[in-house]
Amino acid sequence: ETGVTQSPTHLIKTRGQQVTLRCSSQSGHNTVSWYQQALGQGPQFIFQYYREEENGRGNFPPRFSGLQFPNYSSELNVNALELDDSALYLCASSLGSQNTEAFFGQGTRLTVV
Amino acid sequence: DQQVKQNSPSLSVQEGRISILNCDYTNSMFDYFLWYKKYPAEGPTFLISISSIKDKNEDGRFTVFLNKSAKHLSLHIVPSQPGDSAVYFCAASGRGGTSYGKLTFGQGTILTVHP
Numbered sequence: 001e002t003g004v005t006q007s008p009t010h011l012i013k014t015r016g017q018q019v020t021l022r023c024s025s026q027s028g029h030n031t032v033s034w035y036q037q038a039l040g041q042g043p044q045f046i047f048q049y050y051r052e053e054e055n056g057r058g059n060f061p062p063r064f065s066g067l068q069f070p071n072y073s074s075e076l077n078v079n080a081l082e083l084d085d086s087a088l089y090l091c092a093s094s095l096g097s098q099n100t101e102a103f104f105g106q107g108t109r110l111t112v113v
Numbered sequence: 114d115q116q117v118k119q120n121s122p123s124l125s126v127q128e129g130r131i132s133i134l135n136c137d138y139t140n141s142m143f144d145y146f147l148w149y150k151k152y153p154a155e156g157p158t159f160l161i162s163i164s165s166i167k168d169k170n171e172d173g174r175f176t177v178f179l180n181k182s183a184k185h186l187s188l189h190i191v192p193s194q195p196g197d198s199a200v201y202f203c204a205a206s207g208r209g210g211t212s213y214g215k216l217t218f219g220q221g222t223i224l225t226v227h228p
Contacts, residue, residue: 004156033216042117042202042218044158090156091151092216101147102216104156 004093004105012111013081021076021108023091024113028095031055033072034066035090043090050096078110086112116140117205119219126226132190135159138182143205143224144166147216148177148188151200160186160201193226 001105005024006064013019025032031050035043045058072093078085088109094101116135126132149157163170163177163186168178176189181185190197195219203219 031121045215058215101159101162103159106156
């Protein structure tokens with residue numbers, strides 16, 4: 001049974017650029033949620049994908065968008081990067097949309113300069 | 114609007130003693146609560162959870178207590194071990210409305226267990 005894997009692990013981008021982060025969900029899981037964790041804070045919910053459809057969104061602007069593929073892997077896209085987007089981006093997978101026991105990947109550390 | 118709060122940024126405990134981590138919440142729609150542990154350079158690891166229909170859940174050295182009337186939960190670790198040193202996050206989940214499918218996290222508490 002493979003766990004949740006995210007790529008890349010680290011990334012440096014310039015303000016105004018676009019970025020795509022990837023997540024492979026744990027085997028058998030059909031739900032992926034994305035979180036942003038700023039330094040010294042807890043993770044903040046960005047959105048969730050359940051069976052390829054967005055199923056809930058947090059307080060993030062539309063330049064944060066996502067996709068889920070038929071194999072339940074997922075992408076997080078951020079357009080027009082801002083300095084404040086620098087954070088650890090975490091992907092969590094679960095079976096069903098209740099997130100009762102979501103399993104997290106190791107995260108992607110994004111730095112915007 | 115911080116709906117889940119961990120008011121202690123850090124906690125230091127001697128090996129073998131009890132560690133008590135606290136968490137308060139404000140949203141009455143929350144009905145499922147989880148604790149995660151996070152080591153540096155790793156994602157959060159699920160530790161233990163509790164449903165709002167219970168007031169206690171135990172798993173080995175870890176026990177979570179829920180006081181719904183006070184909107185408070187706590188994680189007890191007995192006995193504490195140096196390997197327990199990590200950041201602990203409390204998280205809450207609700208059903209229905211905008212809470213559906215979303216985990217709301219506290220800010221985390223850094224636990225240090227000294228040998």
